[in-house]
Amino acid sequence: MKYRCFGRTGWSVSELGYGMWGMAGWTGSSDEESAQSLQRAADLGVNFFDTAWAYGNGRSERLLGDLVRRNPDKRIYTATKVPPKNLQWPSRREYTIDDCFPPDHIEKYVHSSLQNAGLERFDLVQFHTWEDSWLEDSRWMRKVDELRRQGLFRAFGISLNRWEPWNGVRAVRSGLVDAVQVIYNIFDQNPEDELFPACREMNVAVIARVPFDEGTLTGTLTLESRWPEGDWRNTYFVRENLRASVQRAEALKALVPSGMTMPETALRFILQNPDVSTVIPGMRRLRHVEANVKAAEAGPLPTGLYAELRQHRWERTPTWWSQ
Numbered sequence: 001m002k003y004r005c006f007g008r009t010g011w012s013v014s015e016l017g018y019g020m021w022g023m024a025g026w027t028g029s030s031d032e033e034s035a036q037s038l039q040r041a042a043d044l045g046v047n048f049f050d051t052a053w054a055y056g057n058g059r060s061e062r063l064l065g066d067l068v069r070r071n072p073d074k075r076i077y078t079a080t081k082v083p084p085k086n087l088q089w090p091s092r093r094e095y096t097i098d099d100c101f102p103p104d105h106i107e108k109y110v111h112s113s114l115q116n117a118g119l120e121r122f123d124l125v126q127f128h129t130w131e132d133s134w135l136e137d138s139r140w141m142r143k144v145d146e147l148r149r150q151g152l153f154r155a156f157g158i159s160l161n162r163w164e165p166w167n168g169v170r171a172v173r174s175g176l177v178d179a180v181q182v183i184y185n186i187f188d189q190n191p192e193d194e195l196f197p198a199c200r201e202m203n204v205a206v207i208a209r210v211p212f213d214e215g216t217l218t219g220t221l222t223l224e225s226r227w228p229e230g231d232w233r234n235t236y237f238v239r240e241n242l243r244a245s246v247q248r249a250e251a252l253k254a255l256v257p258s259g260m261t262m263p264e265t266a267l268r269f270i271l272q273n274p275d276v277s278t279v280i281p282g283m284r285r286l287r288h289v290e291a292n293v294k295a296a297e298a299g300p301l302p303t304g305l306y307a308e309l310r311q312h313r314w315e316r317t318p319t320w321w322s323q
Helices: 031-043 059-070 103-117 132-136 139-149 169-174 195-202 213-218 239-253 262-271 286-297 303-310
Strands: 003-005 012-014 048-050 077-082 122-127 153-159 179-183 205-209
Touching: 031 059, 031 286, 059 077, 059 103, 077 103, 103 122, 103 139, 122 139, 122 179, 132 169, 139 153, 153 205, 169 195, 179 195, 195 205, 213 239, 213 262, 239 262, 262 286, 262 303
Parallel strands: 048 077, 077 122, 122 153, 153 179, 179 205
Antiparallel strands: 003 012
16 A cells, blocks of 8 residues: 655645445445444555545444454544534535524534444544635634644645535635545546645645446446435436446546556546545445555556546536535
């Protein structure tokens, strides 16, 4: 496993991290299999684990706390997210701090997440939604500083809306955030335009999420793909999105060299960018953990392939279904 510096925190984090949403928010998951997968990742050198209160109302946080207690000899970096008070994803321009992150709400959920995980502190606490206009309201800043001084977490970050990497540039340049979580993959290369340069300038860590475009870049989706009732993917892969996603994935398949899979290609594309501190695929199965670790260890893509993949940038804007 290779490690990268996590921005100005100085932490040495595995370039392959672990996204824990699927363990509590998607169908087909079991706590026993999740625990096995988490342990296998830790044994293979993964040391950055990202969860949130919203992932099963604390269920995923409990799994992370259990992992930490099972591995007292390993340095595991723990990250969670405070949900917006209105429980609306994504945030919208008209939402205020009172709607999403009033001071008492921030404090309540930091303590709730710590209780769920059974931890004394997290390494990183993030706001699960963000609007750059919130910089004009200093109340959240004071509460974050207060809780950090109490030792409840070591660093603070924000998670940006889907397809809106521009809506965090001001926060990065303000010096108030230590990390930014953003969608970045073969299709979503927009963070390179403004966000990544700002992060380089301010030495802010970048957590790349959704490396497989919610499954599109695994190459397994078809026009007939369906999920059980209640699964989030049914509301994301509406007909128009599923059709476009499958078409674009099919166009990529011809580029994948013999002996390489689409998921491997997708991960290595992201890790080719030195601005990325860690990438956090969801890994609900042991085979996913082992395949993704192997992909990360394979190193850079061939120069020609990387250049071809860059031509598959997909410009998208938020819609009613793009939560």
